[in-house]
Amino acid sequence: MSSNNSDLKNTPLFHEHVALGGRMVAFAGWNMPVQYEGVVAEHHTVRKSVGLFDVSHMGELHIEGRKSLEFLQKMTINDVSKMSIGQAQYNAFCYENGTIVDDIIIYKRGYEQYLVCVNASNVQKDFIWLQDHLPTHGVILEDISEEYAQIAVQGPHSDALVARVVDIKMDGIPYYGFAEGKVLGIPSIIARTGYTGERGYELYIPASTAAQVWRGLLHAGADLGVKPCGLGARDTLRLEAGYLLYGNDMDQTSTALECGLGWILKFDKGDFIGKEALIAQQAKGLSRRLVGFEMCDKAIGRHGYFVYRNIESSAPMGVVTSGSPAPSLSKNIGLAYVDADYSALGTQIFIDIRGEKREARVVKKSFYKR
16 A cells, blocks of 8 residues: 655655555655554564564765764764764754754764764754854765665564674674674665664665665565564554654754753763753753653553643643553553653653543653563
């Protein structure tokens, strides 16, 4: 099944998805498969064996030059200087007021050479943001998104599958590390990163070879139970792991502290965009925080539902940003912004579900641990 919207972009794997019966939907300007056999089945495939995701809609920016480190240090909130060649780092761009431009992954490919993976909906925005802050010399910035396809191989059998198709030693790649080698004979970046809470890899491959690699992975992993998976399972998996989704759980209205990115904030690294605002907010104290919650009954608190302090409250104190059933946990979970006074673990909150306030309680955002 395919979308008829001609304004949507197709990834290099579009025809593979249609041939496999993928149900295509519009997502961040792209035609993407939301599911094949079903969200829950695909979710369990990733938790128990291995699943393949097309994440070619994500953007890739190339940054290099003698001032590239200095530039990235200014533009991001984590400390890029701590990276070694072959390391990946979770990071974010902030505006001057400390709110989020985008959350990103940086891969250090060489002494003065970086690949930055950005969210699909933000590629142009991020490129312009970086371009507007480029020094007059010493940094080259390129949008190379169309050159790459990206396939995520996720699940406990991902090591076995990837080992069958690469020409490098897998035990040499630590978590949040990567290597440059060949996948089915094709020069690629093999990164031990992912968005599911499972062991896994993200393969950056030339766009023109995407279909060949996709089919090769499905063939090579047939006895491991490999299956294609869609955006639906990707969302339930990432939510169980407590991973944030840009545009839902964080955006230009939430600061890095409010959405819980304090763990990557490095105030001691020198100056960076948003630093002063974030230091001031930290000193003053937060008025709201992003928390995890689980429902106390079978109700589901979904994106956009209002959150209340108690059952008698008439004015909401916050809003659900992500929410769904958690197939691995047999619970209904979510993320929500709440008053800081209601953010402690175990706190009772109420979510308006179709006009009825239903009880939930605040829990750790990392709902699922492998």
